[in-house]
Structure formats: C-alpha cells, structure tokens
Amino acid sequence: MNWFWYASPQTFDPLAGRMAPWFALAAALLAAAGLYVGFFVAPTDAQQGEVYRIIFIHVPAAWLSMFIYLVMAFWAALGLAFNTRLSGMMASALAPTGALFTFIALWTGSLWGRPTWGTYWVWDARLTSELVLLFLYLGFIALQAAIDDPRRADRAGALLAIVGAVNIPIIHYSVVWWNTLHQGASVSVTRGASMQSQMLIAMLLMALGFWMYSIAVTLVRVRCIMREREA
C-alpha cells in the first residue's frame, strides 16, 4: 500500500468526507454509552459522593488534550520532513480541538475541585502544566493566524509545535518538582487501575468517544481548510 497516495489534498478530501460521518456516529454512540454507564450504572464513590462523576468528562478530556498535542507535533514534524501540504493542514485542524479539550479539562477540574478540595484553583503541578499547555495551543493558533502566507504559517507553526513538544516534559517535571497536591494517578499502565471496573469502563468509553469526536471534527475542519486555500 502506498502511504503517500492519501498525502495529497485532492485524494484525501473525498476519503475524509466519507469517513467523517462514521467517526461522528461512533463518537455519539460511545459518548452516550459512556455517559449512561458513568451516571446510572457506576456506583457512588465512598469518599467523594456523586461529585466524582465529573471525572468521566474530566479525565478523558485531559488525556486527549495531551495526546492531541503529540499528534499535532507528529504531523508538524512529518510536514517539515516530507514537505507535504496535508500535514500542515492536519496540524492546524487539530489545534482548536486540542485547545478545547485543554479548556474543558481545566474547567471541569475546577468544578470538581470546589467541593472536593474546597477551592476552584490550586497551583498544583498538573493544573499548572495543563494551563501552560493551553497557552502553547493558543500560541500555535495565534502564530498561524498572524501569518498570511499559508505555506509559511504551516512551517512556522510546525516548528513551534515541535519546540513545544520537546518542552512539555521539561515543563511538566519542573512543575512537579515545584509543588504537588493533586492526588496520584488512578489509572496507570504498570499497576493497572485502582478503581471499580464499571467506573473504568465508563471512563474508557468516554475517552474513545472523545477520540472519535476529535477525528471527526478534525476531518471536517481539514476539508474546510483545503477549500479555503485551494479555492
């Protein structure tokens, strides 16, 4: 299979158009299932009561916010290496969704923090890294918006995304060493999950749903970008 066949906007556009509705449908089904399991099936948390249920939106959004930045940096690197037009378009199509999830993660986190910690905002390591991540997304979007020539905007944004991706671990660890109050990670690859299985299922369903949603809106947005540029 020739991977570069779909690297051109002309061939990718119909494919994206065909795939987007299916991903949107999958997103709706998975999110509905996830919300049902999360709000009606999963038991009430012994310590936090009902308020913990916000994690079904908060945690998947936080995962996606970080993952989308990595995907964006991947497309950016691909674009710089192979000089493909589509890569830059994909990176700029992903950025608003990533920023949206970062904002949702911060917003739901502060709503969860008020009853649980007694405060909307603490300068805790993960909150601070997430905030910096939001700034990185906004910087990327602002840089691309300020440059009129789309080729230059793509390449400049790509370089910024890569520099940001290199910096994210440094920022994260500097903030972790600086201060931490956030509870430890509940889901970890090495230890397995330390939560009830229904809660885990709800969270994974929501994460998959958010994932499908991101793919669907990115495909739609990339088609808009193609039309704006090639028109």
Place this chain on the structure above:
Amino acid sequence: MVEAVLCVVRRDLLLAWRRRSDIATALLFFIIVASLFPLGIGFEPNLLRAIAPGVIWVAALLSSMLSLSRLFAADHADGTLEQMLLGASPLGVIAAAKAAAHWIVSGLPLALIAPLIALQYDLPAALTPVLALSLLLGTPVLSLIGAIGAALTLGVRGGGILLSLLVLPLYVPVLILGAGSVEMASAGMGGDGQLLLLAALLVASCAFAPWAIASALRISME
C-alpha cells in the same frame, strides 16, 4: 567557524554600543518593574523578602523578552540576514552567536544589577550570590529560547505581542527553577539542585536551540 562567531558577536555588541540607550531602556524597565511591586503590595519586610526571588525573576523574564524583537529585525530590514543565510558559515553558528550577543547586552546586566534590587527587598546577603548565579545561568536560556520566537515572528503582523504569547509559556521551567533556587536556599535547604538543573537546561538549549533558530530563520526568509 570560530571567526564567524567572534565576528557576529563583535558586530552585534558594537551595534548595541552605538545605541546605548536601548540597553539602558531594557535595564531601566527591569528596575522599574521590580520597584513597582512594593508600591502595589506594601512594604512589609517579611512579605517583600518572600516575594523577592519571584518578582526579580519575572521582571528579568519580561525585560529579556522586550529586547527580543530587536534581535533580528534590523538585520532583516537591511538585508544582512539574507547574506548570513547565503554565507558559507553554518546558520546555526551565526544564530548562536547572535543569541550570545543578545545575552551579553540584555541578560548579563540583569544578573549584575540584581543584587542591588535584592537590597531593596531586604533579601539576606547570603542569598544574593545564589540569585545572581541563578540569573547568570538562566538568562542565556531565555535568550536562546526567545531567539526561536523572534525568528518565527520576523516581519509578522503584531510581532511583539505574538512573541510574548509564544515565548512566555516556554520560559516557565526557567522561572520555576531560577526563583526556586533562591527560595530553597532561603529555606535553608540549599539551591544547588535547582542551579544544577538550570545548568542542565542551559547545556540542552545551547545544543538544540541554534538548530531551531536556524530553521525558524529559513522559514521566515523563504
């Protein structure tokens, strides 16, 4: 290659010296920002002592950022940058030299004047060397990272504001480690760990930033 570095550094320093007021403005900005905080917060000595490292570091960040937009702008305007791109010496080397010159003009003076600001904040004398050392290690990182942003925003609409949006989030580790070293030292735990991490950041950015600056310049000059 060494000749090219020395040549670029000497030229940039000479240009900066011919327009001494620019250096003085950035330095003055640093002093004024640092002096504004007690006016806004109040002059309670314990409070001032507690916020001194953070305030001085934030002021240093802003002051170093303000002079960034001048880093490539003049060379871009008169075509020198184009000749540098076409020249025989590697662009990364020239970029590193320009960042070094920027640091000598805008970072080094901050580290030298910081002990004076520390006096205003009644910082204990034992902490002043830590503060100066943290600034000496941290401000070159600011110049190197900032140069990437300056190269990316070259000739872009609203470059100055945009530059701050791009560069300030990337400055976060330097700020945390720099101010943290002084705070750790004042807590009696020694700021060595933070200073070593700052030095590591400096080494890493010396190794990687020149590449990024060079590719950013190529993108902007296409």
